[in-house]
Amino acid sequence: MFFNILFFYLTSLLAQGTSPVTPFNDSGRIIHPYLFFQSIAQRIPMDSLRLKQERLTAKAFVTKTGVFSFIEHPLNHDALKDIAQGSYVKIRGQQFVPGNLILIESLKKIREVKNLPLSELEQSQGKFVELKGFNVCQCGLNLGSLPRTCSLGHFHHLQAVDGKTYHYFQQREGIPLFLGAAPGYHYKNVSLTGELYPGNFIWVENAEIIP
Numbered sequence: 001m002f003f004n005i006l007f008f009y010l011t012s013l014l015a016q017g018t019s020p021v022t023p024f025n026d027s028g029r030i031i032h033p034y035l036f037f038q039s040i041a042q043r044i045p046m047d048s049l050r051l052k053q054e055r056l057t058a059k060a061f062v063t064k065t066g067v068f069s070f071i072e073h074p075l076n077h078d079a080l081k082d083i084a085q086g087s088y089v090k091i092r093g094q095q096f097v098p099g100n101l102i103l104i105e106s107l108k109k110i111r112e113v114k115n116l117p118l119s120e121l122e123q124s125q126g127k128f129v130e131l132k133g134f135n136v137c138q139c140g141l142n143l144g145s146l147p148r149t150c151s152l153g154h155f156h157h158l159q160a161v162d163g164k165t166y167h168y169f170q171q172r173e174g175i176p177l178f179l180g181a182a183p184g185y186h187y188k189n190v191s192l193t194g195e196l197y198p199g200n201f202i203w204v205e206n207a208e209i210i211p
Helices: 002-016 074-080 118-122 174-179
Strands: 021-031 060-063 066-070 088-096 101-109 127-137 156-160 165-168 188-197 201-209
Touching: 074 101, 156 174, 165 174, 174 201
Parallel strands: 066 101, 165 201
Antiparallel strands: 021 060, 021 088, 060 066, 088 101, 127 156, 127 188, 156 165, 188 201
16 A cells, blocks of 8 residues: 555656756745634644744745745754744745745845735635545655755654645644654554645544555
8 A cells, every 4th residue: 555655646746747846935924823824723722732832843934925834954943943933034945846845045034025915824714625645754755856854853744645745733633643653653654634724734633544
């Protein structure tokens, strides 16, 4: 089954006909995705989050073109460690398109970026999805030409058969997938249902390992 999932993922990338990694150069606002999406903020008490403010999974980037996450890599950690939530910045780097994931090469603070779709995105309602794929940590992610490492932790993503990479909200059902924990989600094929939010964020409702 593993090879079937991997085959479908790789062939879906090839079918796109373009490199999964492209240059990134955009301006926008640093947000906390758990607080930004109002539908999510209402469901997760902040004092119960297993999430530190400085962790990269607690930061995302809103631009006029969408919502982006940051690859859990020391380069990103160093670039963002002193950047507060709500800051406006200009980022140059590389984007892994199937996951809306950014590797930062340079970052500078700027003044407010006008006409960002903040209100529209904040009010996003999750779209029901059913997904199958490979639950894999950073050092095993297929990121094209971008570097992979688990030096910041073995944090997992779903590389799905639709060719996209998804990121878990760390709520009750999402935490075991994110950590690769019991019942043994590390490097496993999984199927799940949940809600999809901008930036490929997934609120997991149910998940199971595919034998």
